[in-house]
Amino acid sequence: MGYSKAQKEKTHKRIVAIASKRFREKGLAGFGIAELMKEAGLTVGGFYRHFDSRDELVAEAVSDAFGVWQRQKEAAESKGQPLSFAKLIDDYLSNAHRKNPGTGCAFSALAPEIARSDKRTRALTSEQVRDDIELIVGLLPDKDKRVARARAILTFSSLVGAMSLSRAVSDEVLSREILTMVADLLKIPT
Numbered sequence: 001m002g003y004s005k006a007q008k009e010k011t012h013k014r015i016v017a018i019a020s021k022r023f024r025e026k027g028l029a030g031f032g033i034a035e036l037m038k039e040a041g042l043t044v045g046g047f048y049r050h051f052d053s054r055d056e057l058v059a060e061a062v063s064d065a066f067g068v069w070q071r072q073k074e075a076a077e078s079k080g081q082p083l084s085f086a087k088l089i090d091d092y093l094s095n096a097h098r099k100n101p102g103t104g105c106a107f108s109a110l111a112p113e114i115a116r117s118d119k120r121t122r123a124l125t126s127e128q129v130r131d132d133i134e135l136i137v138g139l140l141p142d143k144d145k146r147v148a149r150a151r152a153i154l155t156f157s158s159l160v161g162a163m164s165l166s167r168a169v170s171d172e173v174l175s176r177e178i179l180t181m182v183a184d185l186l187k188i189p190t
Helices: 005-026 033-039 044-049 054-065 068-078 085-092 095-099 106-114 119-139 145-168 172-186
Strands: none
Touching: 005 033, 005 054, 005 106, 033 044, 033 054, 054 106, 054 119, 068 085, 068 119, 085 119, 085 145, 085 172, 095 145, 095 172, 106 119, 106 145, 119 145, 145 172
């Protein structure tokens, strides 16, 4: 008996969600199709009913991880509390984010690997980076668009870099210091 389109779509989304989390935890090469399908409760052969290639899965899984800041902004606005620049920084450079890469930012978890990915994944990444920079620009008080964009690019790069480094070091004190110092420096008014 075959699956309905709705069942197939639900299964597809479950596979993508699992892959999105595991790729952020283990890297794009650190989690294979066999492991993914086993975790999803499916056979390896079933993978090709949902994806033409591993690259297609990677693009969908990375894309699924994107949009965290937009969702955070929308959630804050729905509560009548607009997202602030300082809150975005504090949430991103938090200990909770550092300890949970599987539910966090795809950029801090995967940027070097995404750089070596296929064109589709890199195009999706480029679009999301543009969107995130514009979101940060909208949180800044700067009237000069060029200055605001430069500060947004610096902020975005600093956040991703600080989170990546804080996860890379084995010294817990140094890890927290990286996050705290970068957060404090980014929040200094210009």
